[in-house]
Amino acid sequence: MSAARAALYLRLSKEDGDRDGASQSIRNQRDFLLDYCGKNSLPVVEIYADDGYTGTNFNRPGFLRMVEDIEAGRVDTVLTKDLSRLGRDYILTGYYLERYFPERGVRYIAVNDRIDTAAEQSDMTPFRAVFNDLYAKDISRKVRAALQTRRQMGKFIGTYPPYGYRKDPADRNHLVVEAEEAAQVRRIYAWFLGGQTVSAIARRLTEEGVPTPSAGKRMACGQKPGAGWSYPMVRRILSMPTYRGDLVSRMSQKISYKLDRVRRLPREEWLVAEGTHEAIVSSATFERAQELLAVRGYAARRKTAEPRPLTGLFFCADCGAPMTLWSNGKARYFVCAGWKRNPGEHRCTAHYLREEAVLEAVRAALAELLAQVRDPGGLAEEAAGPAGEEAEILARRLERSRDALAALYRDRAEGRVGQEVFDALAGRMRRQERALADKLAAARRGDEAREDFRTRAMELLGGKTLSRGLALGLIERIEASSDKALVIRLRCADITQKR
Numbered sequence: 001m002s003a004a005r006a007a008l009y010l011r012l013s014k015e016d017g018d019r020d021g022a023s024q025s026i027r028n029q030r031d032f033l034l035d036y037c038g039k040n041s042l043p044v045v046e047i048y049a050d051d052g053y054t055g056t057n058f059n060r061p062g063f064l065r066m067v068e069d070i071e072a073g074r075v076d077t078v079l080t081k082d083l084s085r086l087g088r089d090y091i092l093t094g095y096y097l098e099r100y101f102p103e104r105g106v107r108y109i110a111v112n113d114r115i116d117t118a119a120e121q122s123d124m125t126p127f128r129a130v131f132n133d134l135y136a137k138d139i140s141r142k143v144r145a146a147l148q149t150r151r152q153m154g155k156f157i158g159t160y161p162p163y164g165y166r167k168d169p170a171d172r173n174h175l176v177v178e179a180e181e182a183a184q185v186r187r188i189y190a191w192f193l194g195g196q197t198v199s200a201i202a203r204r205l206t207e208e209g210v211p212t213p214s215a216g217k218r219m220a221c222g223q224k225p226g227a228g229w230s231y232p233m234v235r236r237i238l239s240m241p242t243y244r245g246d247l248v249s250r251m252s253q254k255i256s257y258k259l260d261r262v263r264r265l266p267r268e269e270w271l272v273a274e275g276t277h278e279a280i281v282s283s284a285t286f287e288r289a290q291e292l293l294a295v296r297g298y299a300a301r302r303k304t305a306e307p308r309p310l311t312g313l314f315f316c317a318d319c320g321a322p323m324t325l326w327s328n329g330k331a332r333y334f335v336c337a338g339w340k341r342n343p344g345e346h347r348c349t350a351h352y353l354r355e356e357a358v359l360e361a362v363r364a365a366l367a368e369l370l371a372q373v374r375d376p377g378g379l380a381e382e383a384a385g386p387a388g389e390e391a392e393i394l395a396r397r398l399e400r401s402r403d404a405l406a407a408l409y410r411d412r413a414e415g416r417v418g419q420e421v422f423d424a425l426a427g428r429m430r431r432q433e434r435a436l437a438d439k440l441a442a443a444r445r446g447d448e449a450r451e452d453f454r455t456r457a458m459e460l461l462g463g464k465t466l467s468r469g470l471a472l473g474l475i476e477r478i479e480a481s482s483d484k485a486l487v488i489r490l491r492c493a494d495i496t497q498k499r
């Protein structure tokens, strides 16, 4: 093995000088490193210094000269006093540490940080973890394409804005809230979450003479405003992420370019750009509506104004089938759907339970459970406790992540970072930012759910009967076993378990 050709890299900027004084001076760094190289038999071939340059970018003459020498093979070892001398931007510093130096066979030593890329045991591990987290190891075409698509997706390109919105006069690709329609959207969500069916909501809007989403369009085309609100109109409003501020493109796909037929895509395949415009309902409200829409028998086209209180919440403990209602003309009974489908096969037993008795038992059991959760004030306090803190921490992390991304964009704009590096880092950072934003939204959703739970708990403890709305807000699931024992699982388990 040939002898090492070591380079010392020294850097000092104004902000360093003020804080660390003489100990960080160029001279001090040089003496310190020369001493180290002497003791470790590392022949120094060159010293590069950047006096008065910040560590937040790598556009420094001394550093660039060193890079040239590395490229020319004149240097194979780089030493700095500590890592921050090399750079203060952890992404770009990480790029040199994890990619640039290793690819060129350059050994890097940050003496005070005990970083040595040639050593087995090195304190690089925590740093490496941060960097690897941010750095996409392979940048496939797909990821790059997805990034591009996402950029384009943030723009509204349709002809007609969705109900509740108008095109921004200042920017035709941006949506702004239309107050009157937005108020109707909020009512629709409130009614639905309060236990009304989609059909009942459509009827109510029609009765009140609220103009339908298509009325404006039809009148603009010289047509009559149409018959009124329909099931699909209301259902569409309840399921469009537009109302929580996200723009959805590609909800459907043309089957073939020849056939003018459109296939509606499953939700997982939609392209969604988050937070592109002002929301009309909160994320928690929207999510809740999606949960309810997914409950069988809840959103179905039915004539009754309200589904029974336990529809979609009550199951057979023995076979897992839903408990369905059955009426003998005088009273309603719950029976196991698994049994009812084919009683002769004896897959399960009937589990006959009078609906009225079940509702009263559930109400009493709930009241007892909730009373054990102690005073409702305690509930509120706990609701604001760990979850609120978590949201705060996540919000700070998200802010930092956004700052880092902004810095990367700046570096790219000013030519300090090449396109390839930028693509790799930006793609990864965007994904990370998105993941953080999702976590934050979930944490905030949790807070709202707790508040909602608390309100309903108070209502039930205040003596209210178990309505559909109360049941949905309090109960996760109820199971009945063949001995007619009921097991009730409450929502917001994290606060209700701390009794």
Ligand SMILES: [Zn+2]
Binding pocket: 316, 317, 318, 319, 320, 321, 336, 337, 338, 339, 348, 349
């Ligand atoms: Zn069963």
